[in-house]
Amino acid sequence: MGDLLGNLDGHEVQLAIFGFCFLLVTVMGFAAGRWRPTQDVHTLEEWGLGGRAFGNWATFFLLSGDVYTAYTFVAVPTLVYGVGAAGFFPVSFLVIVYPIVFVVLSRFWSVSHVHGFVTPAEFVRARFGSRALALAVAITGILATMPYIALQLVGLEAVFKVLGLPPGWPLTIAFVVLALYTFNSGLRAPALISIVKDTLVLWTVLAILLVVFTRDGGWASVIKTAGARFAETPSQSDGLLLPGSGQLNYVTLALGSALALFLYPHTMTAALAARNRSTLRRNLAVMPLYTLTLGVVMLAGFAALLDGVTPIGGDRNTVVPLWFDKAFPDWAAGLAFAAIGVGAMVPAAIMSIAAANLFTRDIYKEYIRPDATPRQETQVSKFASLTVKFGAVLVILVLDTQFAIDLQLIGGVFVMQTLPAVALGLYTNWFHRWALIGGWILGLLTGLVMLYQVPQIGGADGRTVLREHFGGSAWPLSHLGFDTTATIYVGVVALAANILVAAVLTPVLRGLGVPDGVDRTDPRDYVADEGDARVKRMTEILDGTPPQAAEYVPLPGTEPTGSRPTLGQRWPTTSARRQR
Amino acid sequence: MEPAHRPRHGAPEPYDPYDGAGGWQPDPAESAYGPARTGFGDGRVPAYGEVIPQRPQDAYPAAPYPVDAYPSGSYSAGVAQPTGSAYREAHYRDGSYRDGPSGRDAYGGGRPGRNRTRALDRSKWHWLLFVPVVVALFPPLFNRIEPTLMGLPFYYWGQLAFALFTCVTIAFVHVATKPRRDG
Known part of the structure; x- marks a missing residue:
């Protein structure tokens, strides 16, 4: 028994509180299946998109659970702990991503609702008339998402290490339970348990602020210690401010991460679940506020420096949980651990659903069983989500944590390469389908080669090469012959190459007479909203109440004559009839 | 029908x-x-x-x-x-x-x-959204210690303030571009 439990070493209170939160979340996860049930749960839009009917609050929790993951809360403060200012880039990218997606995602929402798309790859297939391009987008999405799920386990693992639990079974149990209620409840589960997560995160942020403010000197002494520490180290890349040579990398990394974030399929999934355009846009306007919580947790990295926290066994991800353990009372530390734990479950669930939907709609239904019924689609998606999660557990337990981190690094660069097809595709169908595929291939190759060339530098003097390859995403410009220590984010360069190739190949292919695909979307589709005749009325199917929206009046001679309106067709309301 | x-x-x-x-x-x-x-x-x-x-x-x-x-x-x-x-x-x-x-x-x-x-949803207000993006991607603006706020260098609290500014900007654009519903 002692071996099984590991060495708790006075962490009983923390473990009890963590366990209680875990139980609460489990019950909520299974109960979520009964939240606003519908007559037919056996469609992919029900299981995989929550019926496309989430209102303001549910969308907020879903999006925040999706973007601000456990890995973010664990790994990012570690960056600040390690290098100072350069590690603060997530605040930048989680600010600039919202103005971008505010415009782009609302178009994606509209076109997806008109056509019933569940994944970005389906949109690409309809927009460019290319199954190959859609397959490319789907495979990129799945490949990028899977290591991201594994990273959530890394966050969870850090907490278990601090609690003194052994590696292995606690992680497995947590993910088995998560997999089961996701299987049962679909996207409703993460949306509901994200309420618990956000409450816990808010509490943790308050606790951090209280602990630091009630100390002698407050933030001033925290910053002073950190500044002195960075001045001691021989490395030039750390410090309280960005060194001149680090600015290019900071900017490109922030921009690239922002672009990658919204191209990840799970972000799209959360956005598609909103019930109307306004709900989505309103939430994207509020989301930057959530970045403030991340900012405060990151500053806790400095506080950990002041308190002289040293990571367990060299695993830097344990720095923040360790500081919570040291600086907070037992019960408050338990709540903070639970915040990270639940914060790992929510995004892992959404990501696995997104990857499963991609597999179902773009591989299974396209290439394996084109005549699959909605019920079969849902079954396949459920089992695919199970597979994806167990794959993530296996990677962490059998392979290596570092392997997952490397894969995620590559995944982020890869997913950016779908930008021309998905994001630019929302605005223009000018690109030729084969040009986009060419750009995608070149983007992937460029990204992979450049990542291979990046060494990891560290050690005591800050100059030793720890690993020859895949040591990060900051590509030294000295490879191009410049005499500089400046670096640039690989993803941005690969994306530039991708777009350039697509833009050059497009006129060439047209000149050669290679046929374009047929665009099955219409400019009007990109601005459609709930209540328009062409948007499927999921909310009505779910709630039995018609959505509040503009009244649609059929044209003369096209009024429905049957006993009930056809799908998407709206009865003229009494007031509308009166006006006519 | x-x-x-x-x-x-x-x-x-x-x-x-x-x-x-x-x-x-x-x-x-x-x-x-x-x-x-x-x-x-x-x-x-x-x-x-x-x-x-x-x-x-x-x-x-x-x-x-x-x-x-x-x-x-x-x-x-x-x-x-x-x-x-x-x-x-x-x-x-x-x-x-x-x-x-x-x-x-x-x-x-x-x-x-x-x-x-x-695009059918184009609006001149959308240009406003470039402001927070450009500001956040221009380090010379915020890469400084002074002025400090409660001991925090401007680099940190300034970037957090950008988050608030972005929120206000997007909210404004949202309201300004909201389609007007008749009736």
């Missing part, structure tokens, strides 16, 4: 997300977006059923339109139509054209690369 434009017998029913409502009627009193935002084509708002050819190659014949005359999609044609998911199946696999003569051709859809249209 009978769709407004039924293809010839034997042809699969065209995918029509407008569900036979006969296409979109750009009546300013009813449309949430109004003619002012329709800025495509030559600026003229087409009447119901009217085709405004943009280029000669886009001028397809008017109703009743011969389905076979339309370019078929790259999706595998002739796959049996399953029951239960006809909505999307028709869209993906039948290769038929989707809307009637009032539809896509007048608006520049259909053939990639042949005609581009301006």
